[in-house]
Amino acid sequence: MPENKLVVLIAADTYPPDVNGAAQFCYRLAKGMGARGHEMHVLAARNNSGPSFTEIRPEAQVHRLRSHSIFTHPTYRLCYPWEIKREIALLFDRVKPDVVHIQCHYMIGKATIEEAVRRGIRVIATNHFMPENLNPFLPFPEWFLKIVAKNSWRDMGKIMGKAAVVTTPTPLAAKAMHDHAFLRKVLPVSNGIDAAAYEPKAGEEIVSLGGPSVLFAGRLAEEKHVDVLIDAMAKLPAELNAHLEIVGGGEVRPALEAQVARLGIGDQVHFLGLAPDEELRQAYLRASVFVQPGTAELQSLVSLEAASASTPLVLANAMALPHLIDGEKNGFLFEPGNSADLAEKINRVLSLPAEELKVMGAASRALAERHSMASTLQTFEDLYYGASYEDKIV
Incomplete structure (x- = not known):
């Protein structure tokens, strides 16, 4: 167990019961860090209509924000900034996180990193997302989708650039963030697997x-x-x-x-x-x-x-x-x-x-x-405590 237990807040735009790689990574991260003795909190959209609430799960306290369905996607939920910003601020007051780990640069990630930076709390930002992933769900012509993707990449760089360290799962993904989001220092950290x-x-x-x-x-x-x-x-x-x-x-x-x-x-x-x-x-x-x-x-x-x-x-x-x-x-x-x-x-x-x-x-x-979960957890724990891994940044 760590000598100095941390209170860690993970902010994610997708979390179980959502079924996708990013949601699974967040679950495994929360579970693994909890097993190392840290107090884990997850901030995510609720999966149906209703007010925000907190559920106690084995791996973490999961704080579900009020959200809204969209007609172009069967499971993705939108959180409106004017509905969640105050709730996120109140959550920070209550939880008092030592470190914040955002997993997205959209509504939840953006509002969370802004609140953390305002309070001087260390932030790690991990990107699992390609803006082009949204194209099938946007009812626009190809030329307009390219504009949307370009703007999304730009916003990713602007928002994640506020973090102390930016990570993504592979060097190739880091290069994409260099080329499109203009993030010059990105640390490749595998999502990890318990083989x-x-x-x-x-x-x-x-x-x-x-x-x-x-x-x-x-x-x-x-x-x-x-x-x-x-x-x-x-x-x-x-x-x-x-x-x-x-x-x-x-x-x-x-x-x-x-x-x-x-x-x-x-x-x-x-x-x-x-x-x-x-x-x-x-x-x-x-x-x-x-x-x-x-x-x-x-x-x-x-x-x-x-x-x-x-x-x-x-x-x-x-x-x-x-x-x-x-x-x-x-x-x-x-x-x-x-x-x-x-x-x-x-x-x-x-x-x-x-x-x-x-x-x-x-x-x-x-x-x-080569992608052991133990190594991934150790890297993120080091980052939470203040490590930079400058020698491994690409």
């Missing part, structure tokens, strides 16, 4: 689908490009008898189901919906290969989870995903949006002899172990 949690349990039997299993896990959103994966499945040799498992929910699921029916591969593609952690762990262990076709990933926690389960990876050669492929030892990159190239890379993995597939899976596990 041991994805090992088979003693005596555990994983039920096969009767053929090799291709797995995708994540939000069924436009920027994930799961349609490219479904097209690739239709192009695989029939003799492979490969099956695709899709874990997750989202707004494009009906379109994906229609695509599967149109291609006549309904017997090969299985939509599992939102799955509990244990079912997802078993899906990772069952998979012969994990595929991430998304093009806006700042790290991809699900890819790290799959790698932890010793599963080979096939990932889009986009944004931060290339850092999870170790010279083709643990899988392959494919051209984003190219279903023929994706099918060829999946076929290469599934056609490997069992021993070579096992070696590739072991290389995935070795890569995942």
Whole structure:
């Protein structure tokens, strides 16, 4: 336990029960820091209508702010500044945080960092977000979306630039923040993973689908490009008898189901919906290969989870995903949006002899172990206490 326990306030625009990588990271951060003896508080939007309230969860006190739904997104909630600024100030009075860790630069993150700076409280800012992630939910033409993204990047730099230290999960994500948000000092800190949690349990039997299993896990959103994966499945040799498992929910699921029916591969593609952690762990262990076709990933926690389960990876050669492929030892990159190239890379993995597939899976596990959650927690704890990690800033 630390000698000087800290009161830490995490401000996030998404938190469980939301299902996405940023929400999962915030939960793991709160849980891990709490286990180290710190008093943890999380500030996030409530998931339905009603006044602000506080819920006591095992990992933290979670302070839910009044929020409003938007017609363009099924789960995202807006917090109006004029409704939350006073509530955030009152929360600071009550909680008296020693350090604030914002996870976004929009409404909650902006209001929280402004209050912390006004009070002279140390702030760490972590970015999990690409402004382009919002494009599918904004009903505007392409030229206008580019203006929105440019302004969002600019605001990110202006707001997160007030923090003592700015972090993001990968060096490639840091470069994007250099280029677009003009943040010159960004510290890459992996989201972290507890690789041991994805090992088979003693005596555990994983039920096969009767053929090799291709797995995708994540939000069924436009920027994930799961349609490219479904097209690739239709192009695989029939003799492979490969099956695709899709874990997750989202707004494009009906379109994906229609695509599967149109291609006549309904017997090969299985939509599992939102799955509990244990079912997802078993899906990772069952998979012969994990595929991430998304093009806006700042790290991809699900890819790290799959790698932890010793599963080979096939990932889009986009944004931060290339850092999870170790010279083709643990899988392959494919051209984003190219279903023929994706099918060829999946076929290469599934056609490997069992021993070579096992070696590739072991290389995935070795890569995942470089992203230990213990190391991530130690880095953030050091930052909370005042470290700068100047030698690792890019």
